[in-house]
Amino acid sequence: MLKIQEIREIIKLIDHSSINEFTFEQDGSKIKMKKQTNEIETVVRNVVAAPPAEAVHVQQETQAAPAQPATLEVAAPIEESKADxxxxxxxxxxxxxxxxxxxxxxxxxxxxxxxxxxxxxxxxxxxxxxxxxxxxxxxxxxxxxxxxxxxxxxxxxxxxxxxxxx
Structure with missing residues (x-):
């Protein structure tokens, strides 16, 4: 499993680059980072041991505004509860x-x-x-x-x- 520190380092690298979308896949595990509205959204699912430098694909897009500092979200976003x-x-x-x-x-x-x-x-x-x-x-x-x-x-x-x- 990737360590939290390794994921944070990847976030910093993406944040300081012009890359807007980053996907890491290995052995059925996937990490996807995407810059949206000046932030980086990070989703980590079923992560297993893997060296942090092995990226399967990196896609570049242009972005009008500069990105804000990255934040780490370890889980998929949870919808607001409908209950009070x-x-x-x-x-x-x-x-x-x-x-x-x-x-x-x-x-x-x-x-x-x-x-x-x-x-x-x-x-x-x-x-x-x-x-x-x-x-x-x-x-x-x-x-x-x-x-x-x-x-x-x-x-x-x-x-x-x-x-x-x-």
Whole structure:
């Protein structure tokens, strides 16, 4: 898997160049960066080990305005929740790592939308440095929305679930 620092270095290189779109693909993994409205949008999906310098294709386009400093988005953009989020509790990631909805690929997910949870209910696992950390709901209620995808890299403080408290 590419390291966060390697991805950040790629972002800096793209930001300081005239390249508007960059795609890196290897072994079924893909990183795509595109400058849009003076920003760089970065999407990382299913990244596996790969040297950072192997780019499959780079496409150049012209841009009228200069780009702003790059920002790193590790996950695909999440649409705004249609539910009123003011009354919902967010279960956030306590660390940087990989989100897993189940204990193994064969096992069912810990929770689904509509699942009832208690304070000590395990809702997912975040794997960091080969350590699998069970994440508890810390609130009694019902899962309204799952904000992360299985196998997705998550950041510290990133919302993973929305819970309607009881």
């Amino acid at each position: 989020t003011a009354n919902l509790h967010k279960i956030t990631s306590p660390m940087v790592g990989t989100f897993y909805a189940a204990s193994s690929p064969e096992a069912g997910n810990y929770v689904e939308v509509g699942s009832k949870v208690t304070n000590d209910s395990v809702v997912c696992i975040v794997e960091a440095m080969k350590l699998f950390n069970e994440i508890e709901a810390e609130v009694k209620g019902e899962i309204v929305e799952i904000l992360a995808e299985n196998g997705q890299l998550v950041e510290y403080g990133q919302p993973l679930f929305l819970v309607k408290p009881e």
